[in-house]
Amino acid sequence: MKNKSLKVFSLIFAVVLSSVFFVGCSIKTELKKVSKNLTNYKIDAVFNSEDMSIDANMTAKVVNKTDVALENLCFNLYGRAFREEASVKPYTSINEGKCFPNGVNYGDLKVLKVSNNGTQKQVTYVGDDSNALQVPLNERLEPGDKTSIEMEFKLTLAESIHRLGYFEGSVNLGNWFPILAMYEKGEFNITPYYSTGDPFYSDIANFDVNFTYPEEYVLASTGNILSNSQGRAVIKSQATRDFAMTLTKCANINSKKVGETTVTYVGYQEDENIDYCLDVAAKAVGYFSKTFGTYPYESLTVVKAPFLHGGMEYPEIVLISDSITDGFDVAKVIVHEIAHQWWYAVVGNNQISEAWLDESLAEYSSILFFEAHSEFDVSYEELVSEAFAGYLLYADIISTVNGKIQTSMLLSVNEYFSEYEYSYMIYVRGVLMFDSLRQVVGANKLKTALKKYYDKYKFKFSTTDSFIASMRKSTGKDIEGFLDGWLSGSTVVGAM
Numbered sequence: 001m002k003n004k005s006l007k008v009f010s011l012i013f014a015v016v017l018s019s020v021f022f023v024g025c026s027i028k029t030e031l032k033k034v035s036k037n038l039t040n041y042k043i044d045a046v047f048n049s050e051d052m053s054i055d056a057n058m059t060a061k062v063v064n065k066t067d068v069a070l071e072n073l074c075f076n077l078y079g080r081a082f083r084e085e086a087s088v089k090p091y092t093s094i095n096e097g098k099c100f101p102n103g104v105n106y107g108d109l110k111v112l113k114v115s116n117n118g119t120q121k122q123v124t125y126v127g128d129d130s131n132a133l134q135v136p137l138n139e140r141l142e143p144g145d146k147t148s149i150e151m152e153f154k155l156t157l158a159e160s161i162h163r164l165g166y167f168e169g170s171v172n173l174g175n176w177f178p179i180l181a182m183y184e185k186g187e188f189n190i191t192p193y194y195s196t197g198d199p200f201y202s203d204i205a206n207f208d209v210n211f212t213y214p215e216e217y218v219l220a221s222t223g224n225i226l227s228n229s230q231g232r233a234v235i236k237s238q239a240t241r242d243f244a245m246t247l248t249k250c251a252n253i254n255s256k257k258v259g260e261t262t263v264t265y266v267g268y269q270e271d272e273n274i275d276y277c278l279d280v281a282a283k284a285v286g287y288f289s290k291t292f293g294t295y296p297y298e299s300l301t302v303v304k305a306p307f308l309h310g311g312m313e314y315p316e317i318v319l320i321s322d323s324i325t326d327g328f329d330v331a332k333v334i335v336h337e338i339a340h341q342w343w344y345a346v347v348g349n350n351q352i353s354e355a356w357l358d359e360s361l362a363e364y365s366s367i368l369f370f371e372a373h374s375e376f377d378v379s380y381e382e383l384v385s386e387a388f389a390g391y392l393l394y395a396d397i398i399s400t401v402n403g404k405i406q407t408s409m410l411l412s413v414n415e416y417f418s419e420y421e422y423s424y425m426i427y428v429r430g431v432l433m434f435d436s437l438r439q440v441v442g443a444n445k446l447k448t449a450l451k452k453y454y455d456k457y458k459f460k461f462s463t464t465d466s467f468i469a470s471m472r473k474s475t476g477k478d479i480e481g482f483l484d485g486w487l488s489g490s491t492v493v494g495a496m
């Protein structure tokens, strides 16, 4: 009896151990494979707290992933949107006061030197708002070939609660370095930093970042912090679409492991909800991994920060605004931002021209999360009804005031008349569209279809067309016209 039970126990133990070992290797193995032949950014950056600026040297080993030979490369310089002369501001005039709690002030991103394989080039700003850098190459870069761009740049931060800025004991470093622009249809995508949506679009790449910063801050970042002592951190990330960091004074931190991923919450010292926030984040990583496919990185950090909007997603790190204090509202933002790890960070899309692809999906995914977690005491039906009622009220007010209403989900972020219109079409109408799709195809089939979609497009880009094709194939239903009606705006909500 004893021996037998021991044998069974040993067998179970061996199976569990081997599966743990197998799973334990899977993320690293996959990332190693995916990270081959990607553009690599090596950045040495020093943060100066006297003038809240960063001095940096960057070497980008760029791989031409397009199918044409390139004579130039372009880098988006989002930090330049914060300079005084910028004509396209990264905030609406209504939000200006909120963005700068201590009064309007400015930042900048200046490229001081640039060279290609050691040959110095003139610094040439391009784009409608001088918001990008164009680098002429020494020789044409053929598809699949590599070249090196070396840069020296200085980033000056505004005192602001935007994605990039500092306020009180926090520093937000989102979109802080020159990042290679996407090349499509014969040109680089160098649209300015619009105030609406998340106007960013970049390919997966590898990052090696050495960051020096004042020791009184706690650092959080994309990727794995390989070493970090006396204010010097060595950070590495593989196959991520962007690289963001935050600094927090007087932080209160807690972590827990979900599968192979360490989930960390960085709050403020006085906070009493650290464990609650960490628990929500860990549950979200677990649920989305199970529902859509494994989270492919070893780290995910949720950082409480002064922030203009509710939250913001970057690969492996998300910001949650410190202005959100209600327990369930905090949970909603954490879950939404973490859902973006699946829809934006891993499955990429053009967030400027097709914002619905990541936003609508992230918002609907968070409703699926609450449906599966009864402890939050809110049902799927309640959340969808809330969206429905909100949409009808919005439509009623706008139709009354304007005599008509714009209901397309396919406009570029800058084409929406207001942040309200953007939010109601991309988030609220998006939720109603997915709920309606679920009614057509069934709840389980929809989840399975999203899982297949994730698997097919992970580390790649999706488009509206590829999403529709994927859904049609997975569900076996001809849903093209159905989705087109919702996306183009022709489907009238409330009239069905």
Ligand SMILES: [Zn+2]
Pocket (backbone or CB within 6 Å): 336, 337, 340, 358, 359, 362
């Ligand atoms: Zn979002």
